[in-house]
Amino acid sequence: MRKLLYLLVLSSTVLSAPLSAETLFLDVFLNGVKVKELVQFEYEQTHFWSDENVLLTTSLSDYAAALSGRIDYCALNLIQCEYDVSTQRLYLTAELALFPAQRIVGFSKSGLQPTKSFGALLNYDTYFRNFSGGVQTLDLLQQWRGFGNFGMIETTANYSKYFSSESQSSTNQGLVRYDSFWQYNDEAHMRFLRIGDMVSGSSSWARQVRMAGVKLSRRFELDPQFVRYPYPEFVGSAVLPSDVEIFINSARLFAGQVAPGPFILDSEPSITGLATATIITTDITGQAVSREVEFYIAPDLLRKGVFDYDVNLGVLRQNFGIRSFDYASDPLGIADLRYGISDAVTLGMHAEVGADIYNLGGGTDFNFANVGVISLAAAYGKNEQIGGWLGLFGYRFQTRSWGVAFKYKQQQQTYQDIGTTQWVPQNKREIQVNAAYSFNNGVSMGAGYFVLEPFDGQKRQLLSVFYSQSFEVASLSASLNWDAELSATSFGLNLSFPLGSRYRANTNTQRDTTGKVNSLVAINQARVGNQGGRWAANAVIGTGDYSVSGGWRGSAAEYSGGFYDRGDSKGYFAQASGAVVWAENTLLLGNRIADAFAIVSTGGLANVPVVVENQLVGESDRNGLFLVTGLASYNPVNISINTKVLPLDTNVVDDRVTIMAAAGHGAKVNFELYQTYAALVIVQDKNGRPIPVGSIATINNENTPFFVGWDGELYLERLQSTNTVILKNGKLTCVISFNFAAKPNDIPVLGPFVCDAKEK
Missing domain, CATH: 2.60.40.2610 (Outer membrane usher protein FimD, plug domain)
Structure with missing residues (x-):
């Protein structure tokens, strides 16, 4: 009976052995990436239990945070497991939905901060001209600028003088001031504040005017690394660690590695218009997946959430370039605002308010389904007596090889804005159509149609066609223009080709609307590098007309001059330009x-x-x-x-x-x-053997250490006429002294000197 009992117990043990848990120590991989080594598991049939949450330190940390206690890694939701007996590894493969999207920046941003120095400068441009008939003119254009942490103060003026034996009008003679202002650039917020003379902002339908007052304006140029317009984010996914390459119109934009999961590449393509992106993902097994994405980049749109603004308060500037201080007395305000409500739609607003006039307008630029940019705008302007409307429609589409543009603007004669108070002529209708195509062989062709219809004056219609071709070293261009109102045609033909390595020739033939044909031949030598000389000469075939000019640019200024003879007009001119700078307690001369x-x-x-x-x-x-x-x-x-x-x-x-x-x-x-005042010193002991390699030397009580090299050679710098060198090697110390006479462009070899080392 007892033997039967033992047999039953033994049979039960044998039968239950395959069903009992087995302890294993395995390396764990998540989607092909090792996450931990030698994790303890309890293995039972197809289940792998562990008290350790190995996913907490991976990109699935949010998912792992919900796991607690003893975890069965082969029973997790959305995760598959595979046990490799030969390598003692547990492979976990999570579905892509569990991974957070990883953002990859495809361009590096500079960590440099803009330098704002303290100082002042003067830009000058002096121009002298002698006309036939004994008339000479002298102009001195000046730009004064002070700068520092306070911002920038600047004023521009021109001094004119006429010389003649006959009585001449004094108009425009003397000093005429152009613009004066103080401006502070706030780089952190991409905006600037200006007080003084300025030009108002503009929209696609509004006109700019000169003012004096206060301007607060967005200026994206203060941070060139900020991209204001919408550009695509390239989205993909990888089950395993993969290499990713992105090509834009066959040119590689990015190449790098991504971890398992979805990824977003944030990289600005340096193109405009319609383009095709090819995204190639190659995983660690060598399997490659490719897909194409079409997108459209429009720099005239704003990214979602980006503001652009320009606010001007002040008075109008009058007779600019004629009178230095001529301003209106009535205050006015002009404001422009643009906002990207989405990556596809940008809204704009323009407002003008004066003493007896106001103007309000709005517009939008939008791009849907990569069909190009459509612009719509409308504005209403009114003074005390009359008011009217303005409307605008525009369309632009561009690819790598061709593009088209269309603009139509029409307004009522009663339409009013600040520009009408300055007697700026208005047009009833403006039409502009452009198209161009570039071939891969360097050939470009295009055409344009323009209509300008003023309220008072003759309507103008012009059709223009151009052709250009670039060869290896030469270029050819041609244009044809037809004026519908005059029923006249004109054309031009230009050929440019090199003459050796430093010279270039041009031939230009033109026929104007009257039928007169002129052929111009020119030859020039360009400046090589940043400094040096240049010259040019040209002549009109069949006439005595010619001109010769040349110039020299040095490190401190640029000088030029020339003479000409055009039949009824002849003379010569001379010009000098440059800058005087005071900054960092230094006064220097340079170019503009x-x-x-x-x-x-x-x-x-x-x-x-x-x-x-x-x-x-x-x-x-x-x-x-x-x-x-x-x-x-x-x-x-x-x-x-x-x-x-x-x-x-x-x-x-x-x-x-x-x-x-x-x-x-x-x-x-x-x-x-x-x-350096350096020398190579040879040091030996009393037996003529080189001092050991690595011995430390100090010279003339300085703390800078020098080290002895092979063959007792010791390179020393900052030598004086008399020198004392202390050498140490462990407990051994010795001293040598020698004289030194510096020679230009020479590092002498001195010695050998005997260093009798003594123990200290």
Whole structure:
């Protein structure tokens, strides 16, 4: 009986063995990515139990937060599991719906902050002209600017003088002021405040006027990395870790890696109009999936939620360029507002309010289904007596190779705005139609039709057709114009081709509406690089008409001049332009500064080449300074120096700097250069053997350490006429002394010196 009982117990144990839990230590992978090593599981049939929540540290952390206690990883919702016995791995594959979308930025933003320096500058442009008949004119255009953390103060004026043996009118002679203002740019909020002279903002249907007062305006240029217009976000998904490539019109925009799950690529395509994106996803198994997306980029739209505004309060400017201080007395206000209510629709509003006049208008630009941009606008303007309407319709469509545009604007004669108070002529109807096509072989063709119908005056209709072709080194262009009202045709033909490596010739033939044909032949030599000379000469075939001009641009100014003879008019001219800058307690001369600049310091060393974006722009002067002009504000610029021409005994701490200057300001770039006064010193012990490699040396009680190399060679800098060197190696110390005489562009070898090491 007892034997039967033992047999039953043994049979029960054997039969139940396959059903009992087994302890395993496995590596866990989630959608092909290892998430943890050697996790303890209890394995029972197709179930893998664990007390450890391995998903908490993955991208499924939100999903894992709802799991608690002992987790069966092969019974989770939306997750499949597979056990690999040979590698002792548990593979978990989650459905894409569980993964959060990952945003990938396809472009890097600069962390540079705009530099706002303190100083002042003067841009000048002097122009002298001598006419036939003994009349000479002299003009001196001046632009004064002060800048700092307070913003920018600027005024522009022109001084004119007439010289003649005959009695001449004094009109426009003397000094005439143009614009004066104070402006503060708020880069953080992309806006600026101006007090002084200004030009009002405009919309597609409203006119601009000159004013004086206060302006508060959005200025997206203060942050060039901000994209104001809508652009596509490329969306995809990957079950496994994958490589993603995105091509726009066959040009690669992005290449990188993505983790499992959906992804969104945030990258601005540098194109305009209709385009096709190809998204290729290749997972770790080599399987590739490709899909295409069509989209339309319209820079004249605003992204959803983006505001654009321009508010002006003040009085009208009158007789600009003739009188320095001529302003109306009645106050007025002009405001423009645009807002992107969606990526496809942008709304705009324009308002003008004066003493006896007001004007209100609204419009929209929208793009649906990638068919182009449609513009609609309407405005009503009224003064004390009359009022009228204006309407506008526009359409624009562009692809990589062709585009079309249409604009129709019509208004009533009674329509009023601020411009009508300045006696600016109005048009009853304006029509503009354009079309162009570019072939892959460098050929471009286009046509335009224009209608201008004023209330008072002759209606004009013009049809224009153009053709251009670029060859390897030459270009050909032709145009044909037909004036419907005059029933007249004119055409032009231009050919440009090189003559060697530095010269270029042009031939231009034109026929005007009267039937007169002129053929012009010209040859010119362009400036090579940022500085140097240039010249040009041209003549009209069959006549004695000709002109010759030339110029030289140096580091401090640009000079030009020439003479001409056109039959009934002949003479000569001379011009000089440049800038005087005071900044960083430094006074420098340079070429005209339209926007930003940089003062480069080369540590007092002269004739050091200065390079901007890999282009040589000049050399430092005898004080080791150079003024870099022509910089674009709020754009990172790489400025470097060419160290290959420096003497051997020159130490260069850095040779490349990236800067970003604010509008109207300058940046100081300091390159740390100094003469090393160096020598290679040979040090031996009393037995003639080299001092051990790695021995530490200090010179003239300085803290900077130097190290002995092979064969007892010790490279030392900042030597003086008399030098004392202390060498240490462990507990051993020795001292040597020697004299040094510096020689230009030379690093001498001194010694050998005997260093009798003693233990301390």
